[in-house]
Amino acid sequence: MNYLPGFIDFYTLYDFCLTLFQNFGFGDNAEWLSYLTAGVIISFIVINLMILSTAFYTWFERRVLGRFQVRRGPNRNGPFGIFQPFADVVKLIMKEDTIPTEADRPVFTLAPIALVAPTLLIMTVIPMGESSFLGSLNIGILFIVGVTSVNSIAIFMAGWGSRNKYAILGSMRGAAMLISYEIPMALGITSVLLMSGSLAMTSIVSSQDIWFIVVMPLGFFVFMAAATAEISRTPFDQIEAESELGSGYNTEFSGIKFAILFLAEFMAPIVTAAVVATLFLGGTKGFDPIPGQIWFVLKMFVVIFVLLWFRATWPRLRVDQIMGFAWKGLFGLGILNIFIVAIEIMIFRTEEGTVGTSNMLIMSAINWVIAVVTLLTLMRIYGQKKLERPIPVPSPLANMGVEAD
Amino acid sequence: MTGIRTEPITINLGPQHPSTHGVFRLRVTFDGEEIIDAEPVFGYLHRGTEKLAETRNYVQIVTLTDRMDYLASMSNNLAYVRTVEKLANIEVPERAQYIRVISAELQRIASHLMATGFLLNDLGALATPLVYCFRERERILDLFEMLCGARITLSYMRPGGVFQDAPEDFWPSLESLVGDLPHYLDELESLITSNEIVLARTKNVGLLTDEQAIDNSISGPNLRASGVKWDLRKADPYEIYDRVKFDVPIGAIGDTFDRYLVRILEMRESVKIIEQCLEQIAPGPIRANTPFFIRPPAGEAYSAVEGPKGELGFYMVSDGGVAPYRCKVRAPSFINITPLRDMLKGWKMGDLIIIFGSIDIVLGEVDR
Numbered sequence: 001m002n003y004l005p006g007f008i009d010f011y012t013l014y015d016f017c018l019t020l021f022q023n024f025g026f027g028d029n030a031e032w033l034s035y036l037t038a039g040v041i042i043s044f045i046v047i048n049l050m051i052l053s054t055a056f057y058t059w060f061e062r063r064v065l066g067r068f069q070v071r072r073g074p075n076r077n078g079p080f081g082i083f084q085p086f087a088d089v090v091k092l093i094m095k096e097d098t099i100p101t102e103a104d105r106p107v108f109t110l111a112p113i114a115l116v117a118p119t120l121l122i123m124t125v126i127p128m129g130e131s132s133f134l135g136s137l138n139i140g141i142l143f144i145v146g147v148t149s150v151n152s153i154a155i156f157m158a159g160w161g162s163r164n165k166y167a168i169l170g171s172m173r174g175a176a177m178l179i180s181y182e183i184p185m186a187l188g189i190t191s192v193l194l195m196s197g198s199l200a201m202t203s204i205v206s207s208q209d210i211w212f213i214v215v216m217p218l219g220f221f222v223f224m225a226a227a228t229a230e231i232s233r234t235p236f237d238q239i240e241a242e243s244e245l246g247s248g249y250n251t252e253f254s255g256i257k258f259a260i261l262f263l264a265e266f267m268a269p270i271v272t273a274a275v276v277a278t279l280f281l282g283g284t285k286g287f288d289p290i291p292g293q294i295w296f297v298l299k300m301f302v303v304i305f306v307l308l309w310f311r312a313t314w315p316r317l318r319v320d321q322i323m324g325f326a327w328k329g330l331f332g333l334g335i336l337n338i339f340i341v342a343i344e345i346m347i348f349r350t351e352e353g354t355v356g357t358s359n360m361l362i363m364s365a366i367n368w369v370i371a372v373v374t375l376l377t378l379m380r381i382y383g384q385k386k387l388e389r390p391i392p393v394p395s396p397l398a399n400m401g402v403e404a405d
Numbered sequence: 406m407t408g409i410r411t412e413p414i415t416i417n418l419g420p421q422h423p424s425t426h427g428v429f430r431l432r433v434t435f436d437g438e439e440i441i442d443a444e445p446v447f448g449y450l451h452r453g454t455e456k457l458a459e460t461r462n463y464v465q466i467v468t469l470t471d472r473m474d475y476l477a478s479m480s481n482n483l484a485y486v487r488t489v490e491k492l493a494n495i496e497v498p499e500r501a502q503y504i505r506v507i508s509a510e511l512q513r514i515a516s517h518l519m520a521t522g523f524l525l526n527d528l529g530a531l532a533t534p535l536v537y538c539f540r541e542r543e544r545i546l547d548l549f550e551m552l553c554g555a556r557i558t559l560s561y562m563r564p565g566g567v568f569q570d571a572p573e574d575f576w577p578s579l580e581s582l583v584g585d586l587p588h589y590l591d592e593l594e595s596l597i598t599s600n601e602i603v604l605a606r607t608k609n610v611g612l613l614t615d616e617q618a619i620d621n622s623i624s625g626p627n628l629r630a631s632g633v634k635w636d637l638r639k640a641d642p643y644e645i646y647d648r649v650k651f652d653v654p655i656g657a658i659g660d661t662f663d664r665y666l667v668r669i670l671e672m673r674e675s676v677k678i679i680e681q682c683l684e685q686i687a688p689g690p691i692r693a694n695t696p697f698f699i700r701p702p703a704g705e706a707y708s709a710v711e712g713p714k715g716e717l718g719f720y721m722v723s724d725g726g727v728a729p730y731r732c733k734v735r736a737p738s739f740i741n742i743t744p745l746r747d748m749l750k751g752w753k754m755g756d757l758i759i760i761f762g763s764i765d766i767v768l769g770e771v772d773r
Binding site for chain 1: 532
């Protein structure tokens with residue numbers, strides 16, 4: 001596997017700074033100074049990279065949605081309308097930044113930052129080259145699970161702080177939904193951890209001789225559904241629920257605060273796509289002439305497109321149906337998946353605790369059979385119920401006369 | 406877990422809200438997410454159409470009716486001119502009747518497409534089905550443009566006939582549209598009708614029993630969705646509806662899904678009606694010889710047509726002058742929201758939007 005040169009991680013940068021500062025005679029101060037310098041540089045890179053890709057993503061989303069909807073999408077600013085997001089941002093920044101009189105000012109002001117920060121933090125542990133921005137952080141996936149949980153607090157802060165009924169309804173739904181979907185998401189991740197035997201993102205990638213989407217389709221399904229809910233996209237977009245709640249938790253936000261909420265919201269699919277690509281699609285793995293980074297971006301785009309496809313075609317579930325889906329559906333499937341994968345690993349693992357490629361193939365075969373059988377059974381049970389309709393019988397209360405028929 | 410104090414929350418849904426289909430306000434009391442009370446408040450779009458009608462002559466009033474149900478101007482025109490014809494005893498030429506029926510049925514399709522599209526939008530399907538519906542409605546509006554130059558506020562019909570005969574290129578366009586419409590509807594249905602989420606959201610939601618529907622004087626697709634086979638086009642045939650064959654689709658239990666499905670089926674029936682009209686229509690005059698200032702003999706008349714939203718009736722009193730003494734509109738949208746409170750109670754916030762959307766009201770008609 002080859003990689004594009006030029007990827008830096010925190011510890012390489014730290015070592016470089018340390019040598020630099022020591023040579024310039026900072027002595028004892030060199031250590032914390034290099035931490036600071038390396039940190040600032042890494043943050044600068046991550047934030048700007050993410051903002052730029054979010055800008056591109058919003059354009060991509062609107063173009064793709066346009067195509068789905070028999071229209072063109074933004075095509076006025078620049079070639080193919082690629083500068084549309086910049087025009088949007090300029091517009092948003094120039095808007096008045098209002099804070100409602102009754103709002104809880106500190107909470108209201110902090111909410112956008114609290115929402116955007118975790119999303120950015122996730123990006124630091126995604127291995128985009130040979131390692132992630134934080135080097136090979138040995139608890140990468142645990143870090144992601146922990147950091148994403150902050151989202152629900154941020155959304156609740158936004159809703160609570162703005163003292164608006166629609167906002168509080170949206171954020172109450174959000175808190176309930178996000179916390180519920182943490183569990184199936186963690187279950188999906190657990191099965192990946194069982195396979196890879198490590199919490200580090202880089203080892204998860206390197207252990208995927210066969211992509212985990214092939215090895216455990218059920219785990220992928222559970223994780224993908226839960227992740228879609230975590231970023232509150234259709235069919236789980238209860239937090240915003242445009243047709244019901246106006247705009248949900250961000251109803252009262254305007255100007256740059258809204259721009260930041262918007263940024264966080266549109267950054268989420270990119271981050272999710274990155275996590276899915278790492279956990280299930282083999283991360284930077286691919287075949288050789290094309291560098292790993294390109295593979296990674298391609299995989300991200302596939303996942304993003306699938307998310308957009310959901311968004312363009314599916315209506316929204318009701319709030320109780322969403323909770324039911326998490327606890328009755330995904331929870332059970334996740335447990336089943338872990339159970340099967342754990343047994344298989346117990347049978348197939350080698351001395352070092354890993355599973356060989358040929359055994360992975362056997363596992364995939366078994367898991368695909370189980371996944372297809374499970375999902376088909378569920379579809380049959382619910383599918384037949386869904387098409388059940390009584391035959392329409394004209395009511396005896398009205399009569400159009402004999403010749404009417 | 407005792408001792409947590411909860412209290413109901415009252416929300417003013419509207420008049421500015423994405424899903425109120427205009428400027429409608431619902432004062433809803435929620436217990437958590439559950440609706441315990443809902444009170445419709447309307448009148449934000451009141452323009453005094455009925456009073457204005459008293460100061461205009463009988464031809465001018467046609468333009469007022471356009472602006473009531475602005476998604477179905479043709480049906481409004483038809484209901485109005487039929488009342489005037491009844492009041493003044495005007496015979497309408499046959500060709501005019503056919504053209505009127507064709508345009509009213511096209512308008513019904515356009516209106517039902519809007520209802521379906523916006524119902525799906527209310528369901529949260531981010532405009533994709535809506536845009537599909539709009540694409541088809543666009544072709545119907547193009548046809549209307551050929552007929553009378555306008556697309557929304559048409560004013561095409563006149564007491565005694567229609568304003569002008571359809572141009573030559575209208576007929577081939579209409580034929581090609583009628584040929585395409587069933588495919589369009591198939592495409593729309595393949596997106597929606599068997600969609601798991603749509604079914605989960607709409608089935609058994611917002612029930613309206615046949616008894617309730619009749620008690621509340623509901624009419625149109627909402628009534629038929631409750632299983633009541635009642636259609637004015639069959640029950641009291643007007644124009645040339647007794648010469649065409651069509652079914653009256655009914656729903657099974659009267660839930661939101663039935664209200665959606667009945668509209669889809671009705672569009673298919675409308676296509677059939679237009680096809681038959683195209684076969685039967687013959688050349689001839691398109692307007693009876695009426696004076697510009699119609700002076701009907703003193704008296705009163707009520708006439709109703711099966712509009713897209715329900716029984717659309719006009720009650721007019723004449724004192725022998727050029728303007729009606731009184732004009733009263735039986736607006737189906739207005740009457741169809743009567744059982745709203747009963748239908749909403751006990752459902753959730755998300756259901757409120759789709760139940761309200763499935764009733765399909767137009768605020769221009771509710772407030773007049």
